[in-house]
Amino acid sequence: MTAMSSSWIDIGALAAIPIQGARLVKTPKGCIAVFRTSHDEAYALEDRCPHKDGPLSQGIVHGRSVTCPLHNWVINLETGAAEGADKGQVATVRLKVENGRILLDASGLAAIGKKAEA
Amino acid sequence: MKKKLVVIGNGMAPGRALERLLEAAPDSFDVTIFNAEPRVNYDRIMLSPLLSGEKSFEQIVIHGDGWYVKHGVTLYKGCTVTDIDRAKKTVTSATGITADYDKLIIATGSQPIIIPIPGANLAGVLTYRDLDDVQAMMLAAKARGRAVVIGGGLLGLEAAAGLKEQGMDVTVLHLMPTLMERQLDTTSGHLLQRAIEARGIKVITKANTKAILGAKRVEAVELADGTRLPAEIVIMAVGIRPNSGLAKTAGITVNRGIVVDATMRTSDPDIFALGECAEVEAQVFGLVAPLYEMANVAAAQLAGDETVKFKASATATKLKVTGINLFSAGDFAEGSDREEIVLRDAARGLYKRLILKDGKLIGVVLYGETGDGAWFFDLLKKNAEIKEFRDTLIFGPGYAGGAAQDPMAAVAALPDEAEICGCNGVCKGRITTAIDALGLKTIDDVRAQTKASASCGSCTGLVELLLKSKLGDAYNPAAVQPMCPCTKHGHDDVRRFIVAKGVKSIPDLMQALEWSTSSGCAKCRPALNYYLLSTWPGDYKDDSQSRFINERVHANIQKDGTYSVVPRMWGGMTSAKELRAIADVVEKFNIPAVKCTGGQRIDMLGIKKEDLPAVWADLNKAGMVSGAAYAKGLRTVKTCVGTDWCRFGTQDSTGLGIKLEKFLWGSWTPAKLKLAVSGCPRNCAEATCKDIGVICVDSGYDIHFGGAAGLDIKGTDVLGHVDTEAEAIEVIGALTQLYREQGRYLERIYKWAKRVGHETIRKQTLDDKERRKALYERFVYSQKFSQKDPWAERASEGIDAHEFAPIADLRLEAAE
Ligand code: SRM
Ligand SMILES: Cc1cc2nc3c(=O)[nH]c(=O)nc-3n(C[C@H](O)[C@H](O)[C@H](O)COP(=O)(O)OP(=O)(O)OC[C@H]3O[C@@H](n4cnc5c(N)ncnc54)[C@H](O)[C@@H]3O)c2cc1C
Ligand code: SF4
């Protein structure tokens, strides 16, 4: 347990995110959107729609998906892939919820902001 | 020689372990038990039936005094162990008794969590864990009075139901939006809430308890929103935490619970831990099934069988409140790799949801009828292949493996007396006779001739099947466009249903209309939210998570994720003070663009989301409120200068525009609503391409409606002429209200008018004075609840503060 624990970052309480809502985590490489579903699960994705960089954190959350606020692409929260006819992929970050706290996988942060750097 | 076994705690887990051990190796141990509770081992689960009066203590005892005598077990009642000396291998109690051990079992259970709020230690604040708690509750209940239960989980609800049975006035406070959210999905959580409320128990969800008030004893509970609930007792049932302090002090490895391996041994191989205090495979447990499994393992290990190991399996939950049937097991979340099968039978109050993954059942939620729970749970635990009977799976073992039911055949098999339409009491025979005798062809024909499906519409599907069974392929349903793929119902059916059945929440509506998804989608949720909001002003609580971002944060999102802000300029008028405030805000927050809009006001674009509340606070200070440039609601009322200045002006068009905007602002409508008032037929305010327009003339006011100048260009139709300003306002209020009540979500006035007919609108909002007045009054009533500036609520009252701040900022941390 302890060997792993250094790579998990406590970013706050699950209860601080509205149900079927999202909040942001700011990182040096850009923002991560942390979502909470109606079943109290949490998911973290880069806050940037694969279509035209729309802020996914501002979308409507339904089931395990979010509808982008800019042009209504539907993004799967688990896989980060666009659903339906649209093709695209957004980076996901692993997290776990323990005792009501959300822990982000620090090593996953590296995947964020890749597109911009490339 | 017999070895010495000492047990700390005399709960359900060690009770079971001792039974097994005495069976397997009757003569191998001398057993001594220390129990903090001054009594024998009893069935803790049955405390709820005890509290509700359905059982007595004698009926829930597991091992009576005779059992200990018979097995030669020494039980120290009321002796709390305070020390474990691992070097000397002894334990010592607070009462000074010391006992040696060869093997030790720690089974100290859990402690109820007490939320650390002011007043938490007042007399009258109880937890719900043991017989003492129940006796204290029953004593308090003798005086009737009021109880507040904090926590709407399994224990809280059972306590509430028991206290209600005992004659108390009970309120349950729950922090989350739905009850038992850890075991239930939102739909079943809502059904449960209705059932609890139907017993006369008040339920307040999203209730954040701030303090317990009272001089010596509890007098009231105070919530974060200031609500005060008077109470004589308060039950805290907000959760449990493993009771592992004793083990920790003794230097045994403790994480959340006392860490044990699959043999139930702690970090000290002579010491076992089991029950709720134990943590195995990084999990702790709060239901007896897995604890009994631990008991079996510990007993086998102590008896010398080292092959028996613990393996966690799924657990199932049932609520023990008589008359409420509820079952949940496994993982019932949604996901793209999962399929769900939902069966809703609104009439019988049933809700069943199965979650499948890779052709296996992984989760079950049953509400209303739980008879099949055990069968489903068995399939789940066995990881059984269910592909073969997937189609009938949800109907339970009765159907499993059988042929799928053909709905047409089922309807054809109904007797003629079977009631089809509950609202209007129409039976099958009447409908089929009418179809034959009158040559009915459509659902509307049936509605007109028999009234079936004419009220709430929930039997529409059945009536359609009847039409199809009579007419065969000749029946061609006048394709009702479903709202979205989550439902087969169209917008109008849903609205009719909301009104007819008095439905007041999105989950209730989805349940009653048998939605095929558990939480809807981005298309239906905003529409349902609007329908409920417009139908039940003051009563329905807006669901902000079902709104598009602009309406959730009261600004317009831009392509780069920044926002634009448009304050109202009533009737297009402004002042030096307002313009100065705008100029100041633009400089202070470095706002990159300022623009005059097509709606006679000023737009500030490119504002960072975090800055919005501060921007609004400054604008509010100058008296400006949100212009709702984002709303499916009143946008602008454009005006021209009218009699104030213009040489052609016939009436005070600017004044009327301002009055209209002040009257209509804040209202939510099916789609955006734009008005304009021109002072003469030259029409400089472009009133004849607005949703509602007024052209002032010498003799009064010509009211226009149904114009558009966006995706479609359409000139308005004339609604009619009125003589006075007061009448103009009344007619416009009535027209707006009729549109609010009939318009489909996202349908502008011109489309609505085309659908229902200009003439019927004219009749209701202009000619029929009574109808017009009633509509106007309904609008005025609903405005009482909507005219609160959303910016002020966010800028100074802290509403939705979570929207404007990140949950965490890792930019600095990571730089270190
Ligand atoms: C700011 C403004 C343009 C401007 O710079 O002047 C504007 C900006 C937008 N308009 Fe507009 N419309 C603006 C006046 C108009 C007008 C003119 C008017 O109101 O007199 C029209 C034609 C009149 C009409 O509505 O029929 C107009 C017809 C539309 C339409 C087409 C609506 C339709 O039913 O046909 C859309 C699309 C929609 O709503 O779905 C739209 C949508 C939009 C949106 C909200 C697009 C969007 O969804 O993000 C733009 C928001 C920009 C922003 O963030 O501020 N805008 N838009 C005007 C704001 C008026 C105001 O003060 O509130
Ligand atoms: C009201 C209620 C209803 C429930 N309903 C259900 C249900 O429907 N289904 C279900 O599966 N589960 C239910 N549970 C949970 C179930 O009762 C527990 O999981 C189970 O009783 C735990 O058993 P245990 O042996 O680990 O601990 P417990 O039964 O809690 O026993 C621990 C004992 O150890 C004693 N003790 C603690 N510290 C010391 C010490 N230092 N020295 C000596 N003694 C000590 C305590 O006094 C206590 O008697 C319910 C619980 C409650 C309270
Ligand atoms: S006309 Fe199109 S681009 Fe211009 S503001 Fe309106 S919606 Fe945006």
Ligand code: FES
């Ligand atoms: S940016 Fe997300 S849908 Fe276009």
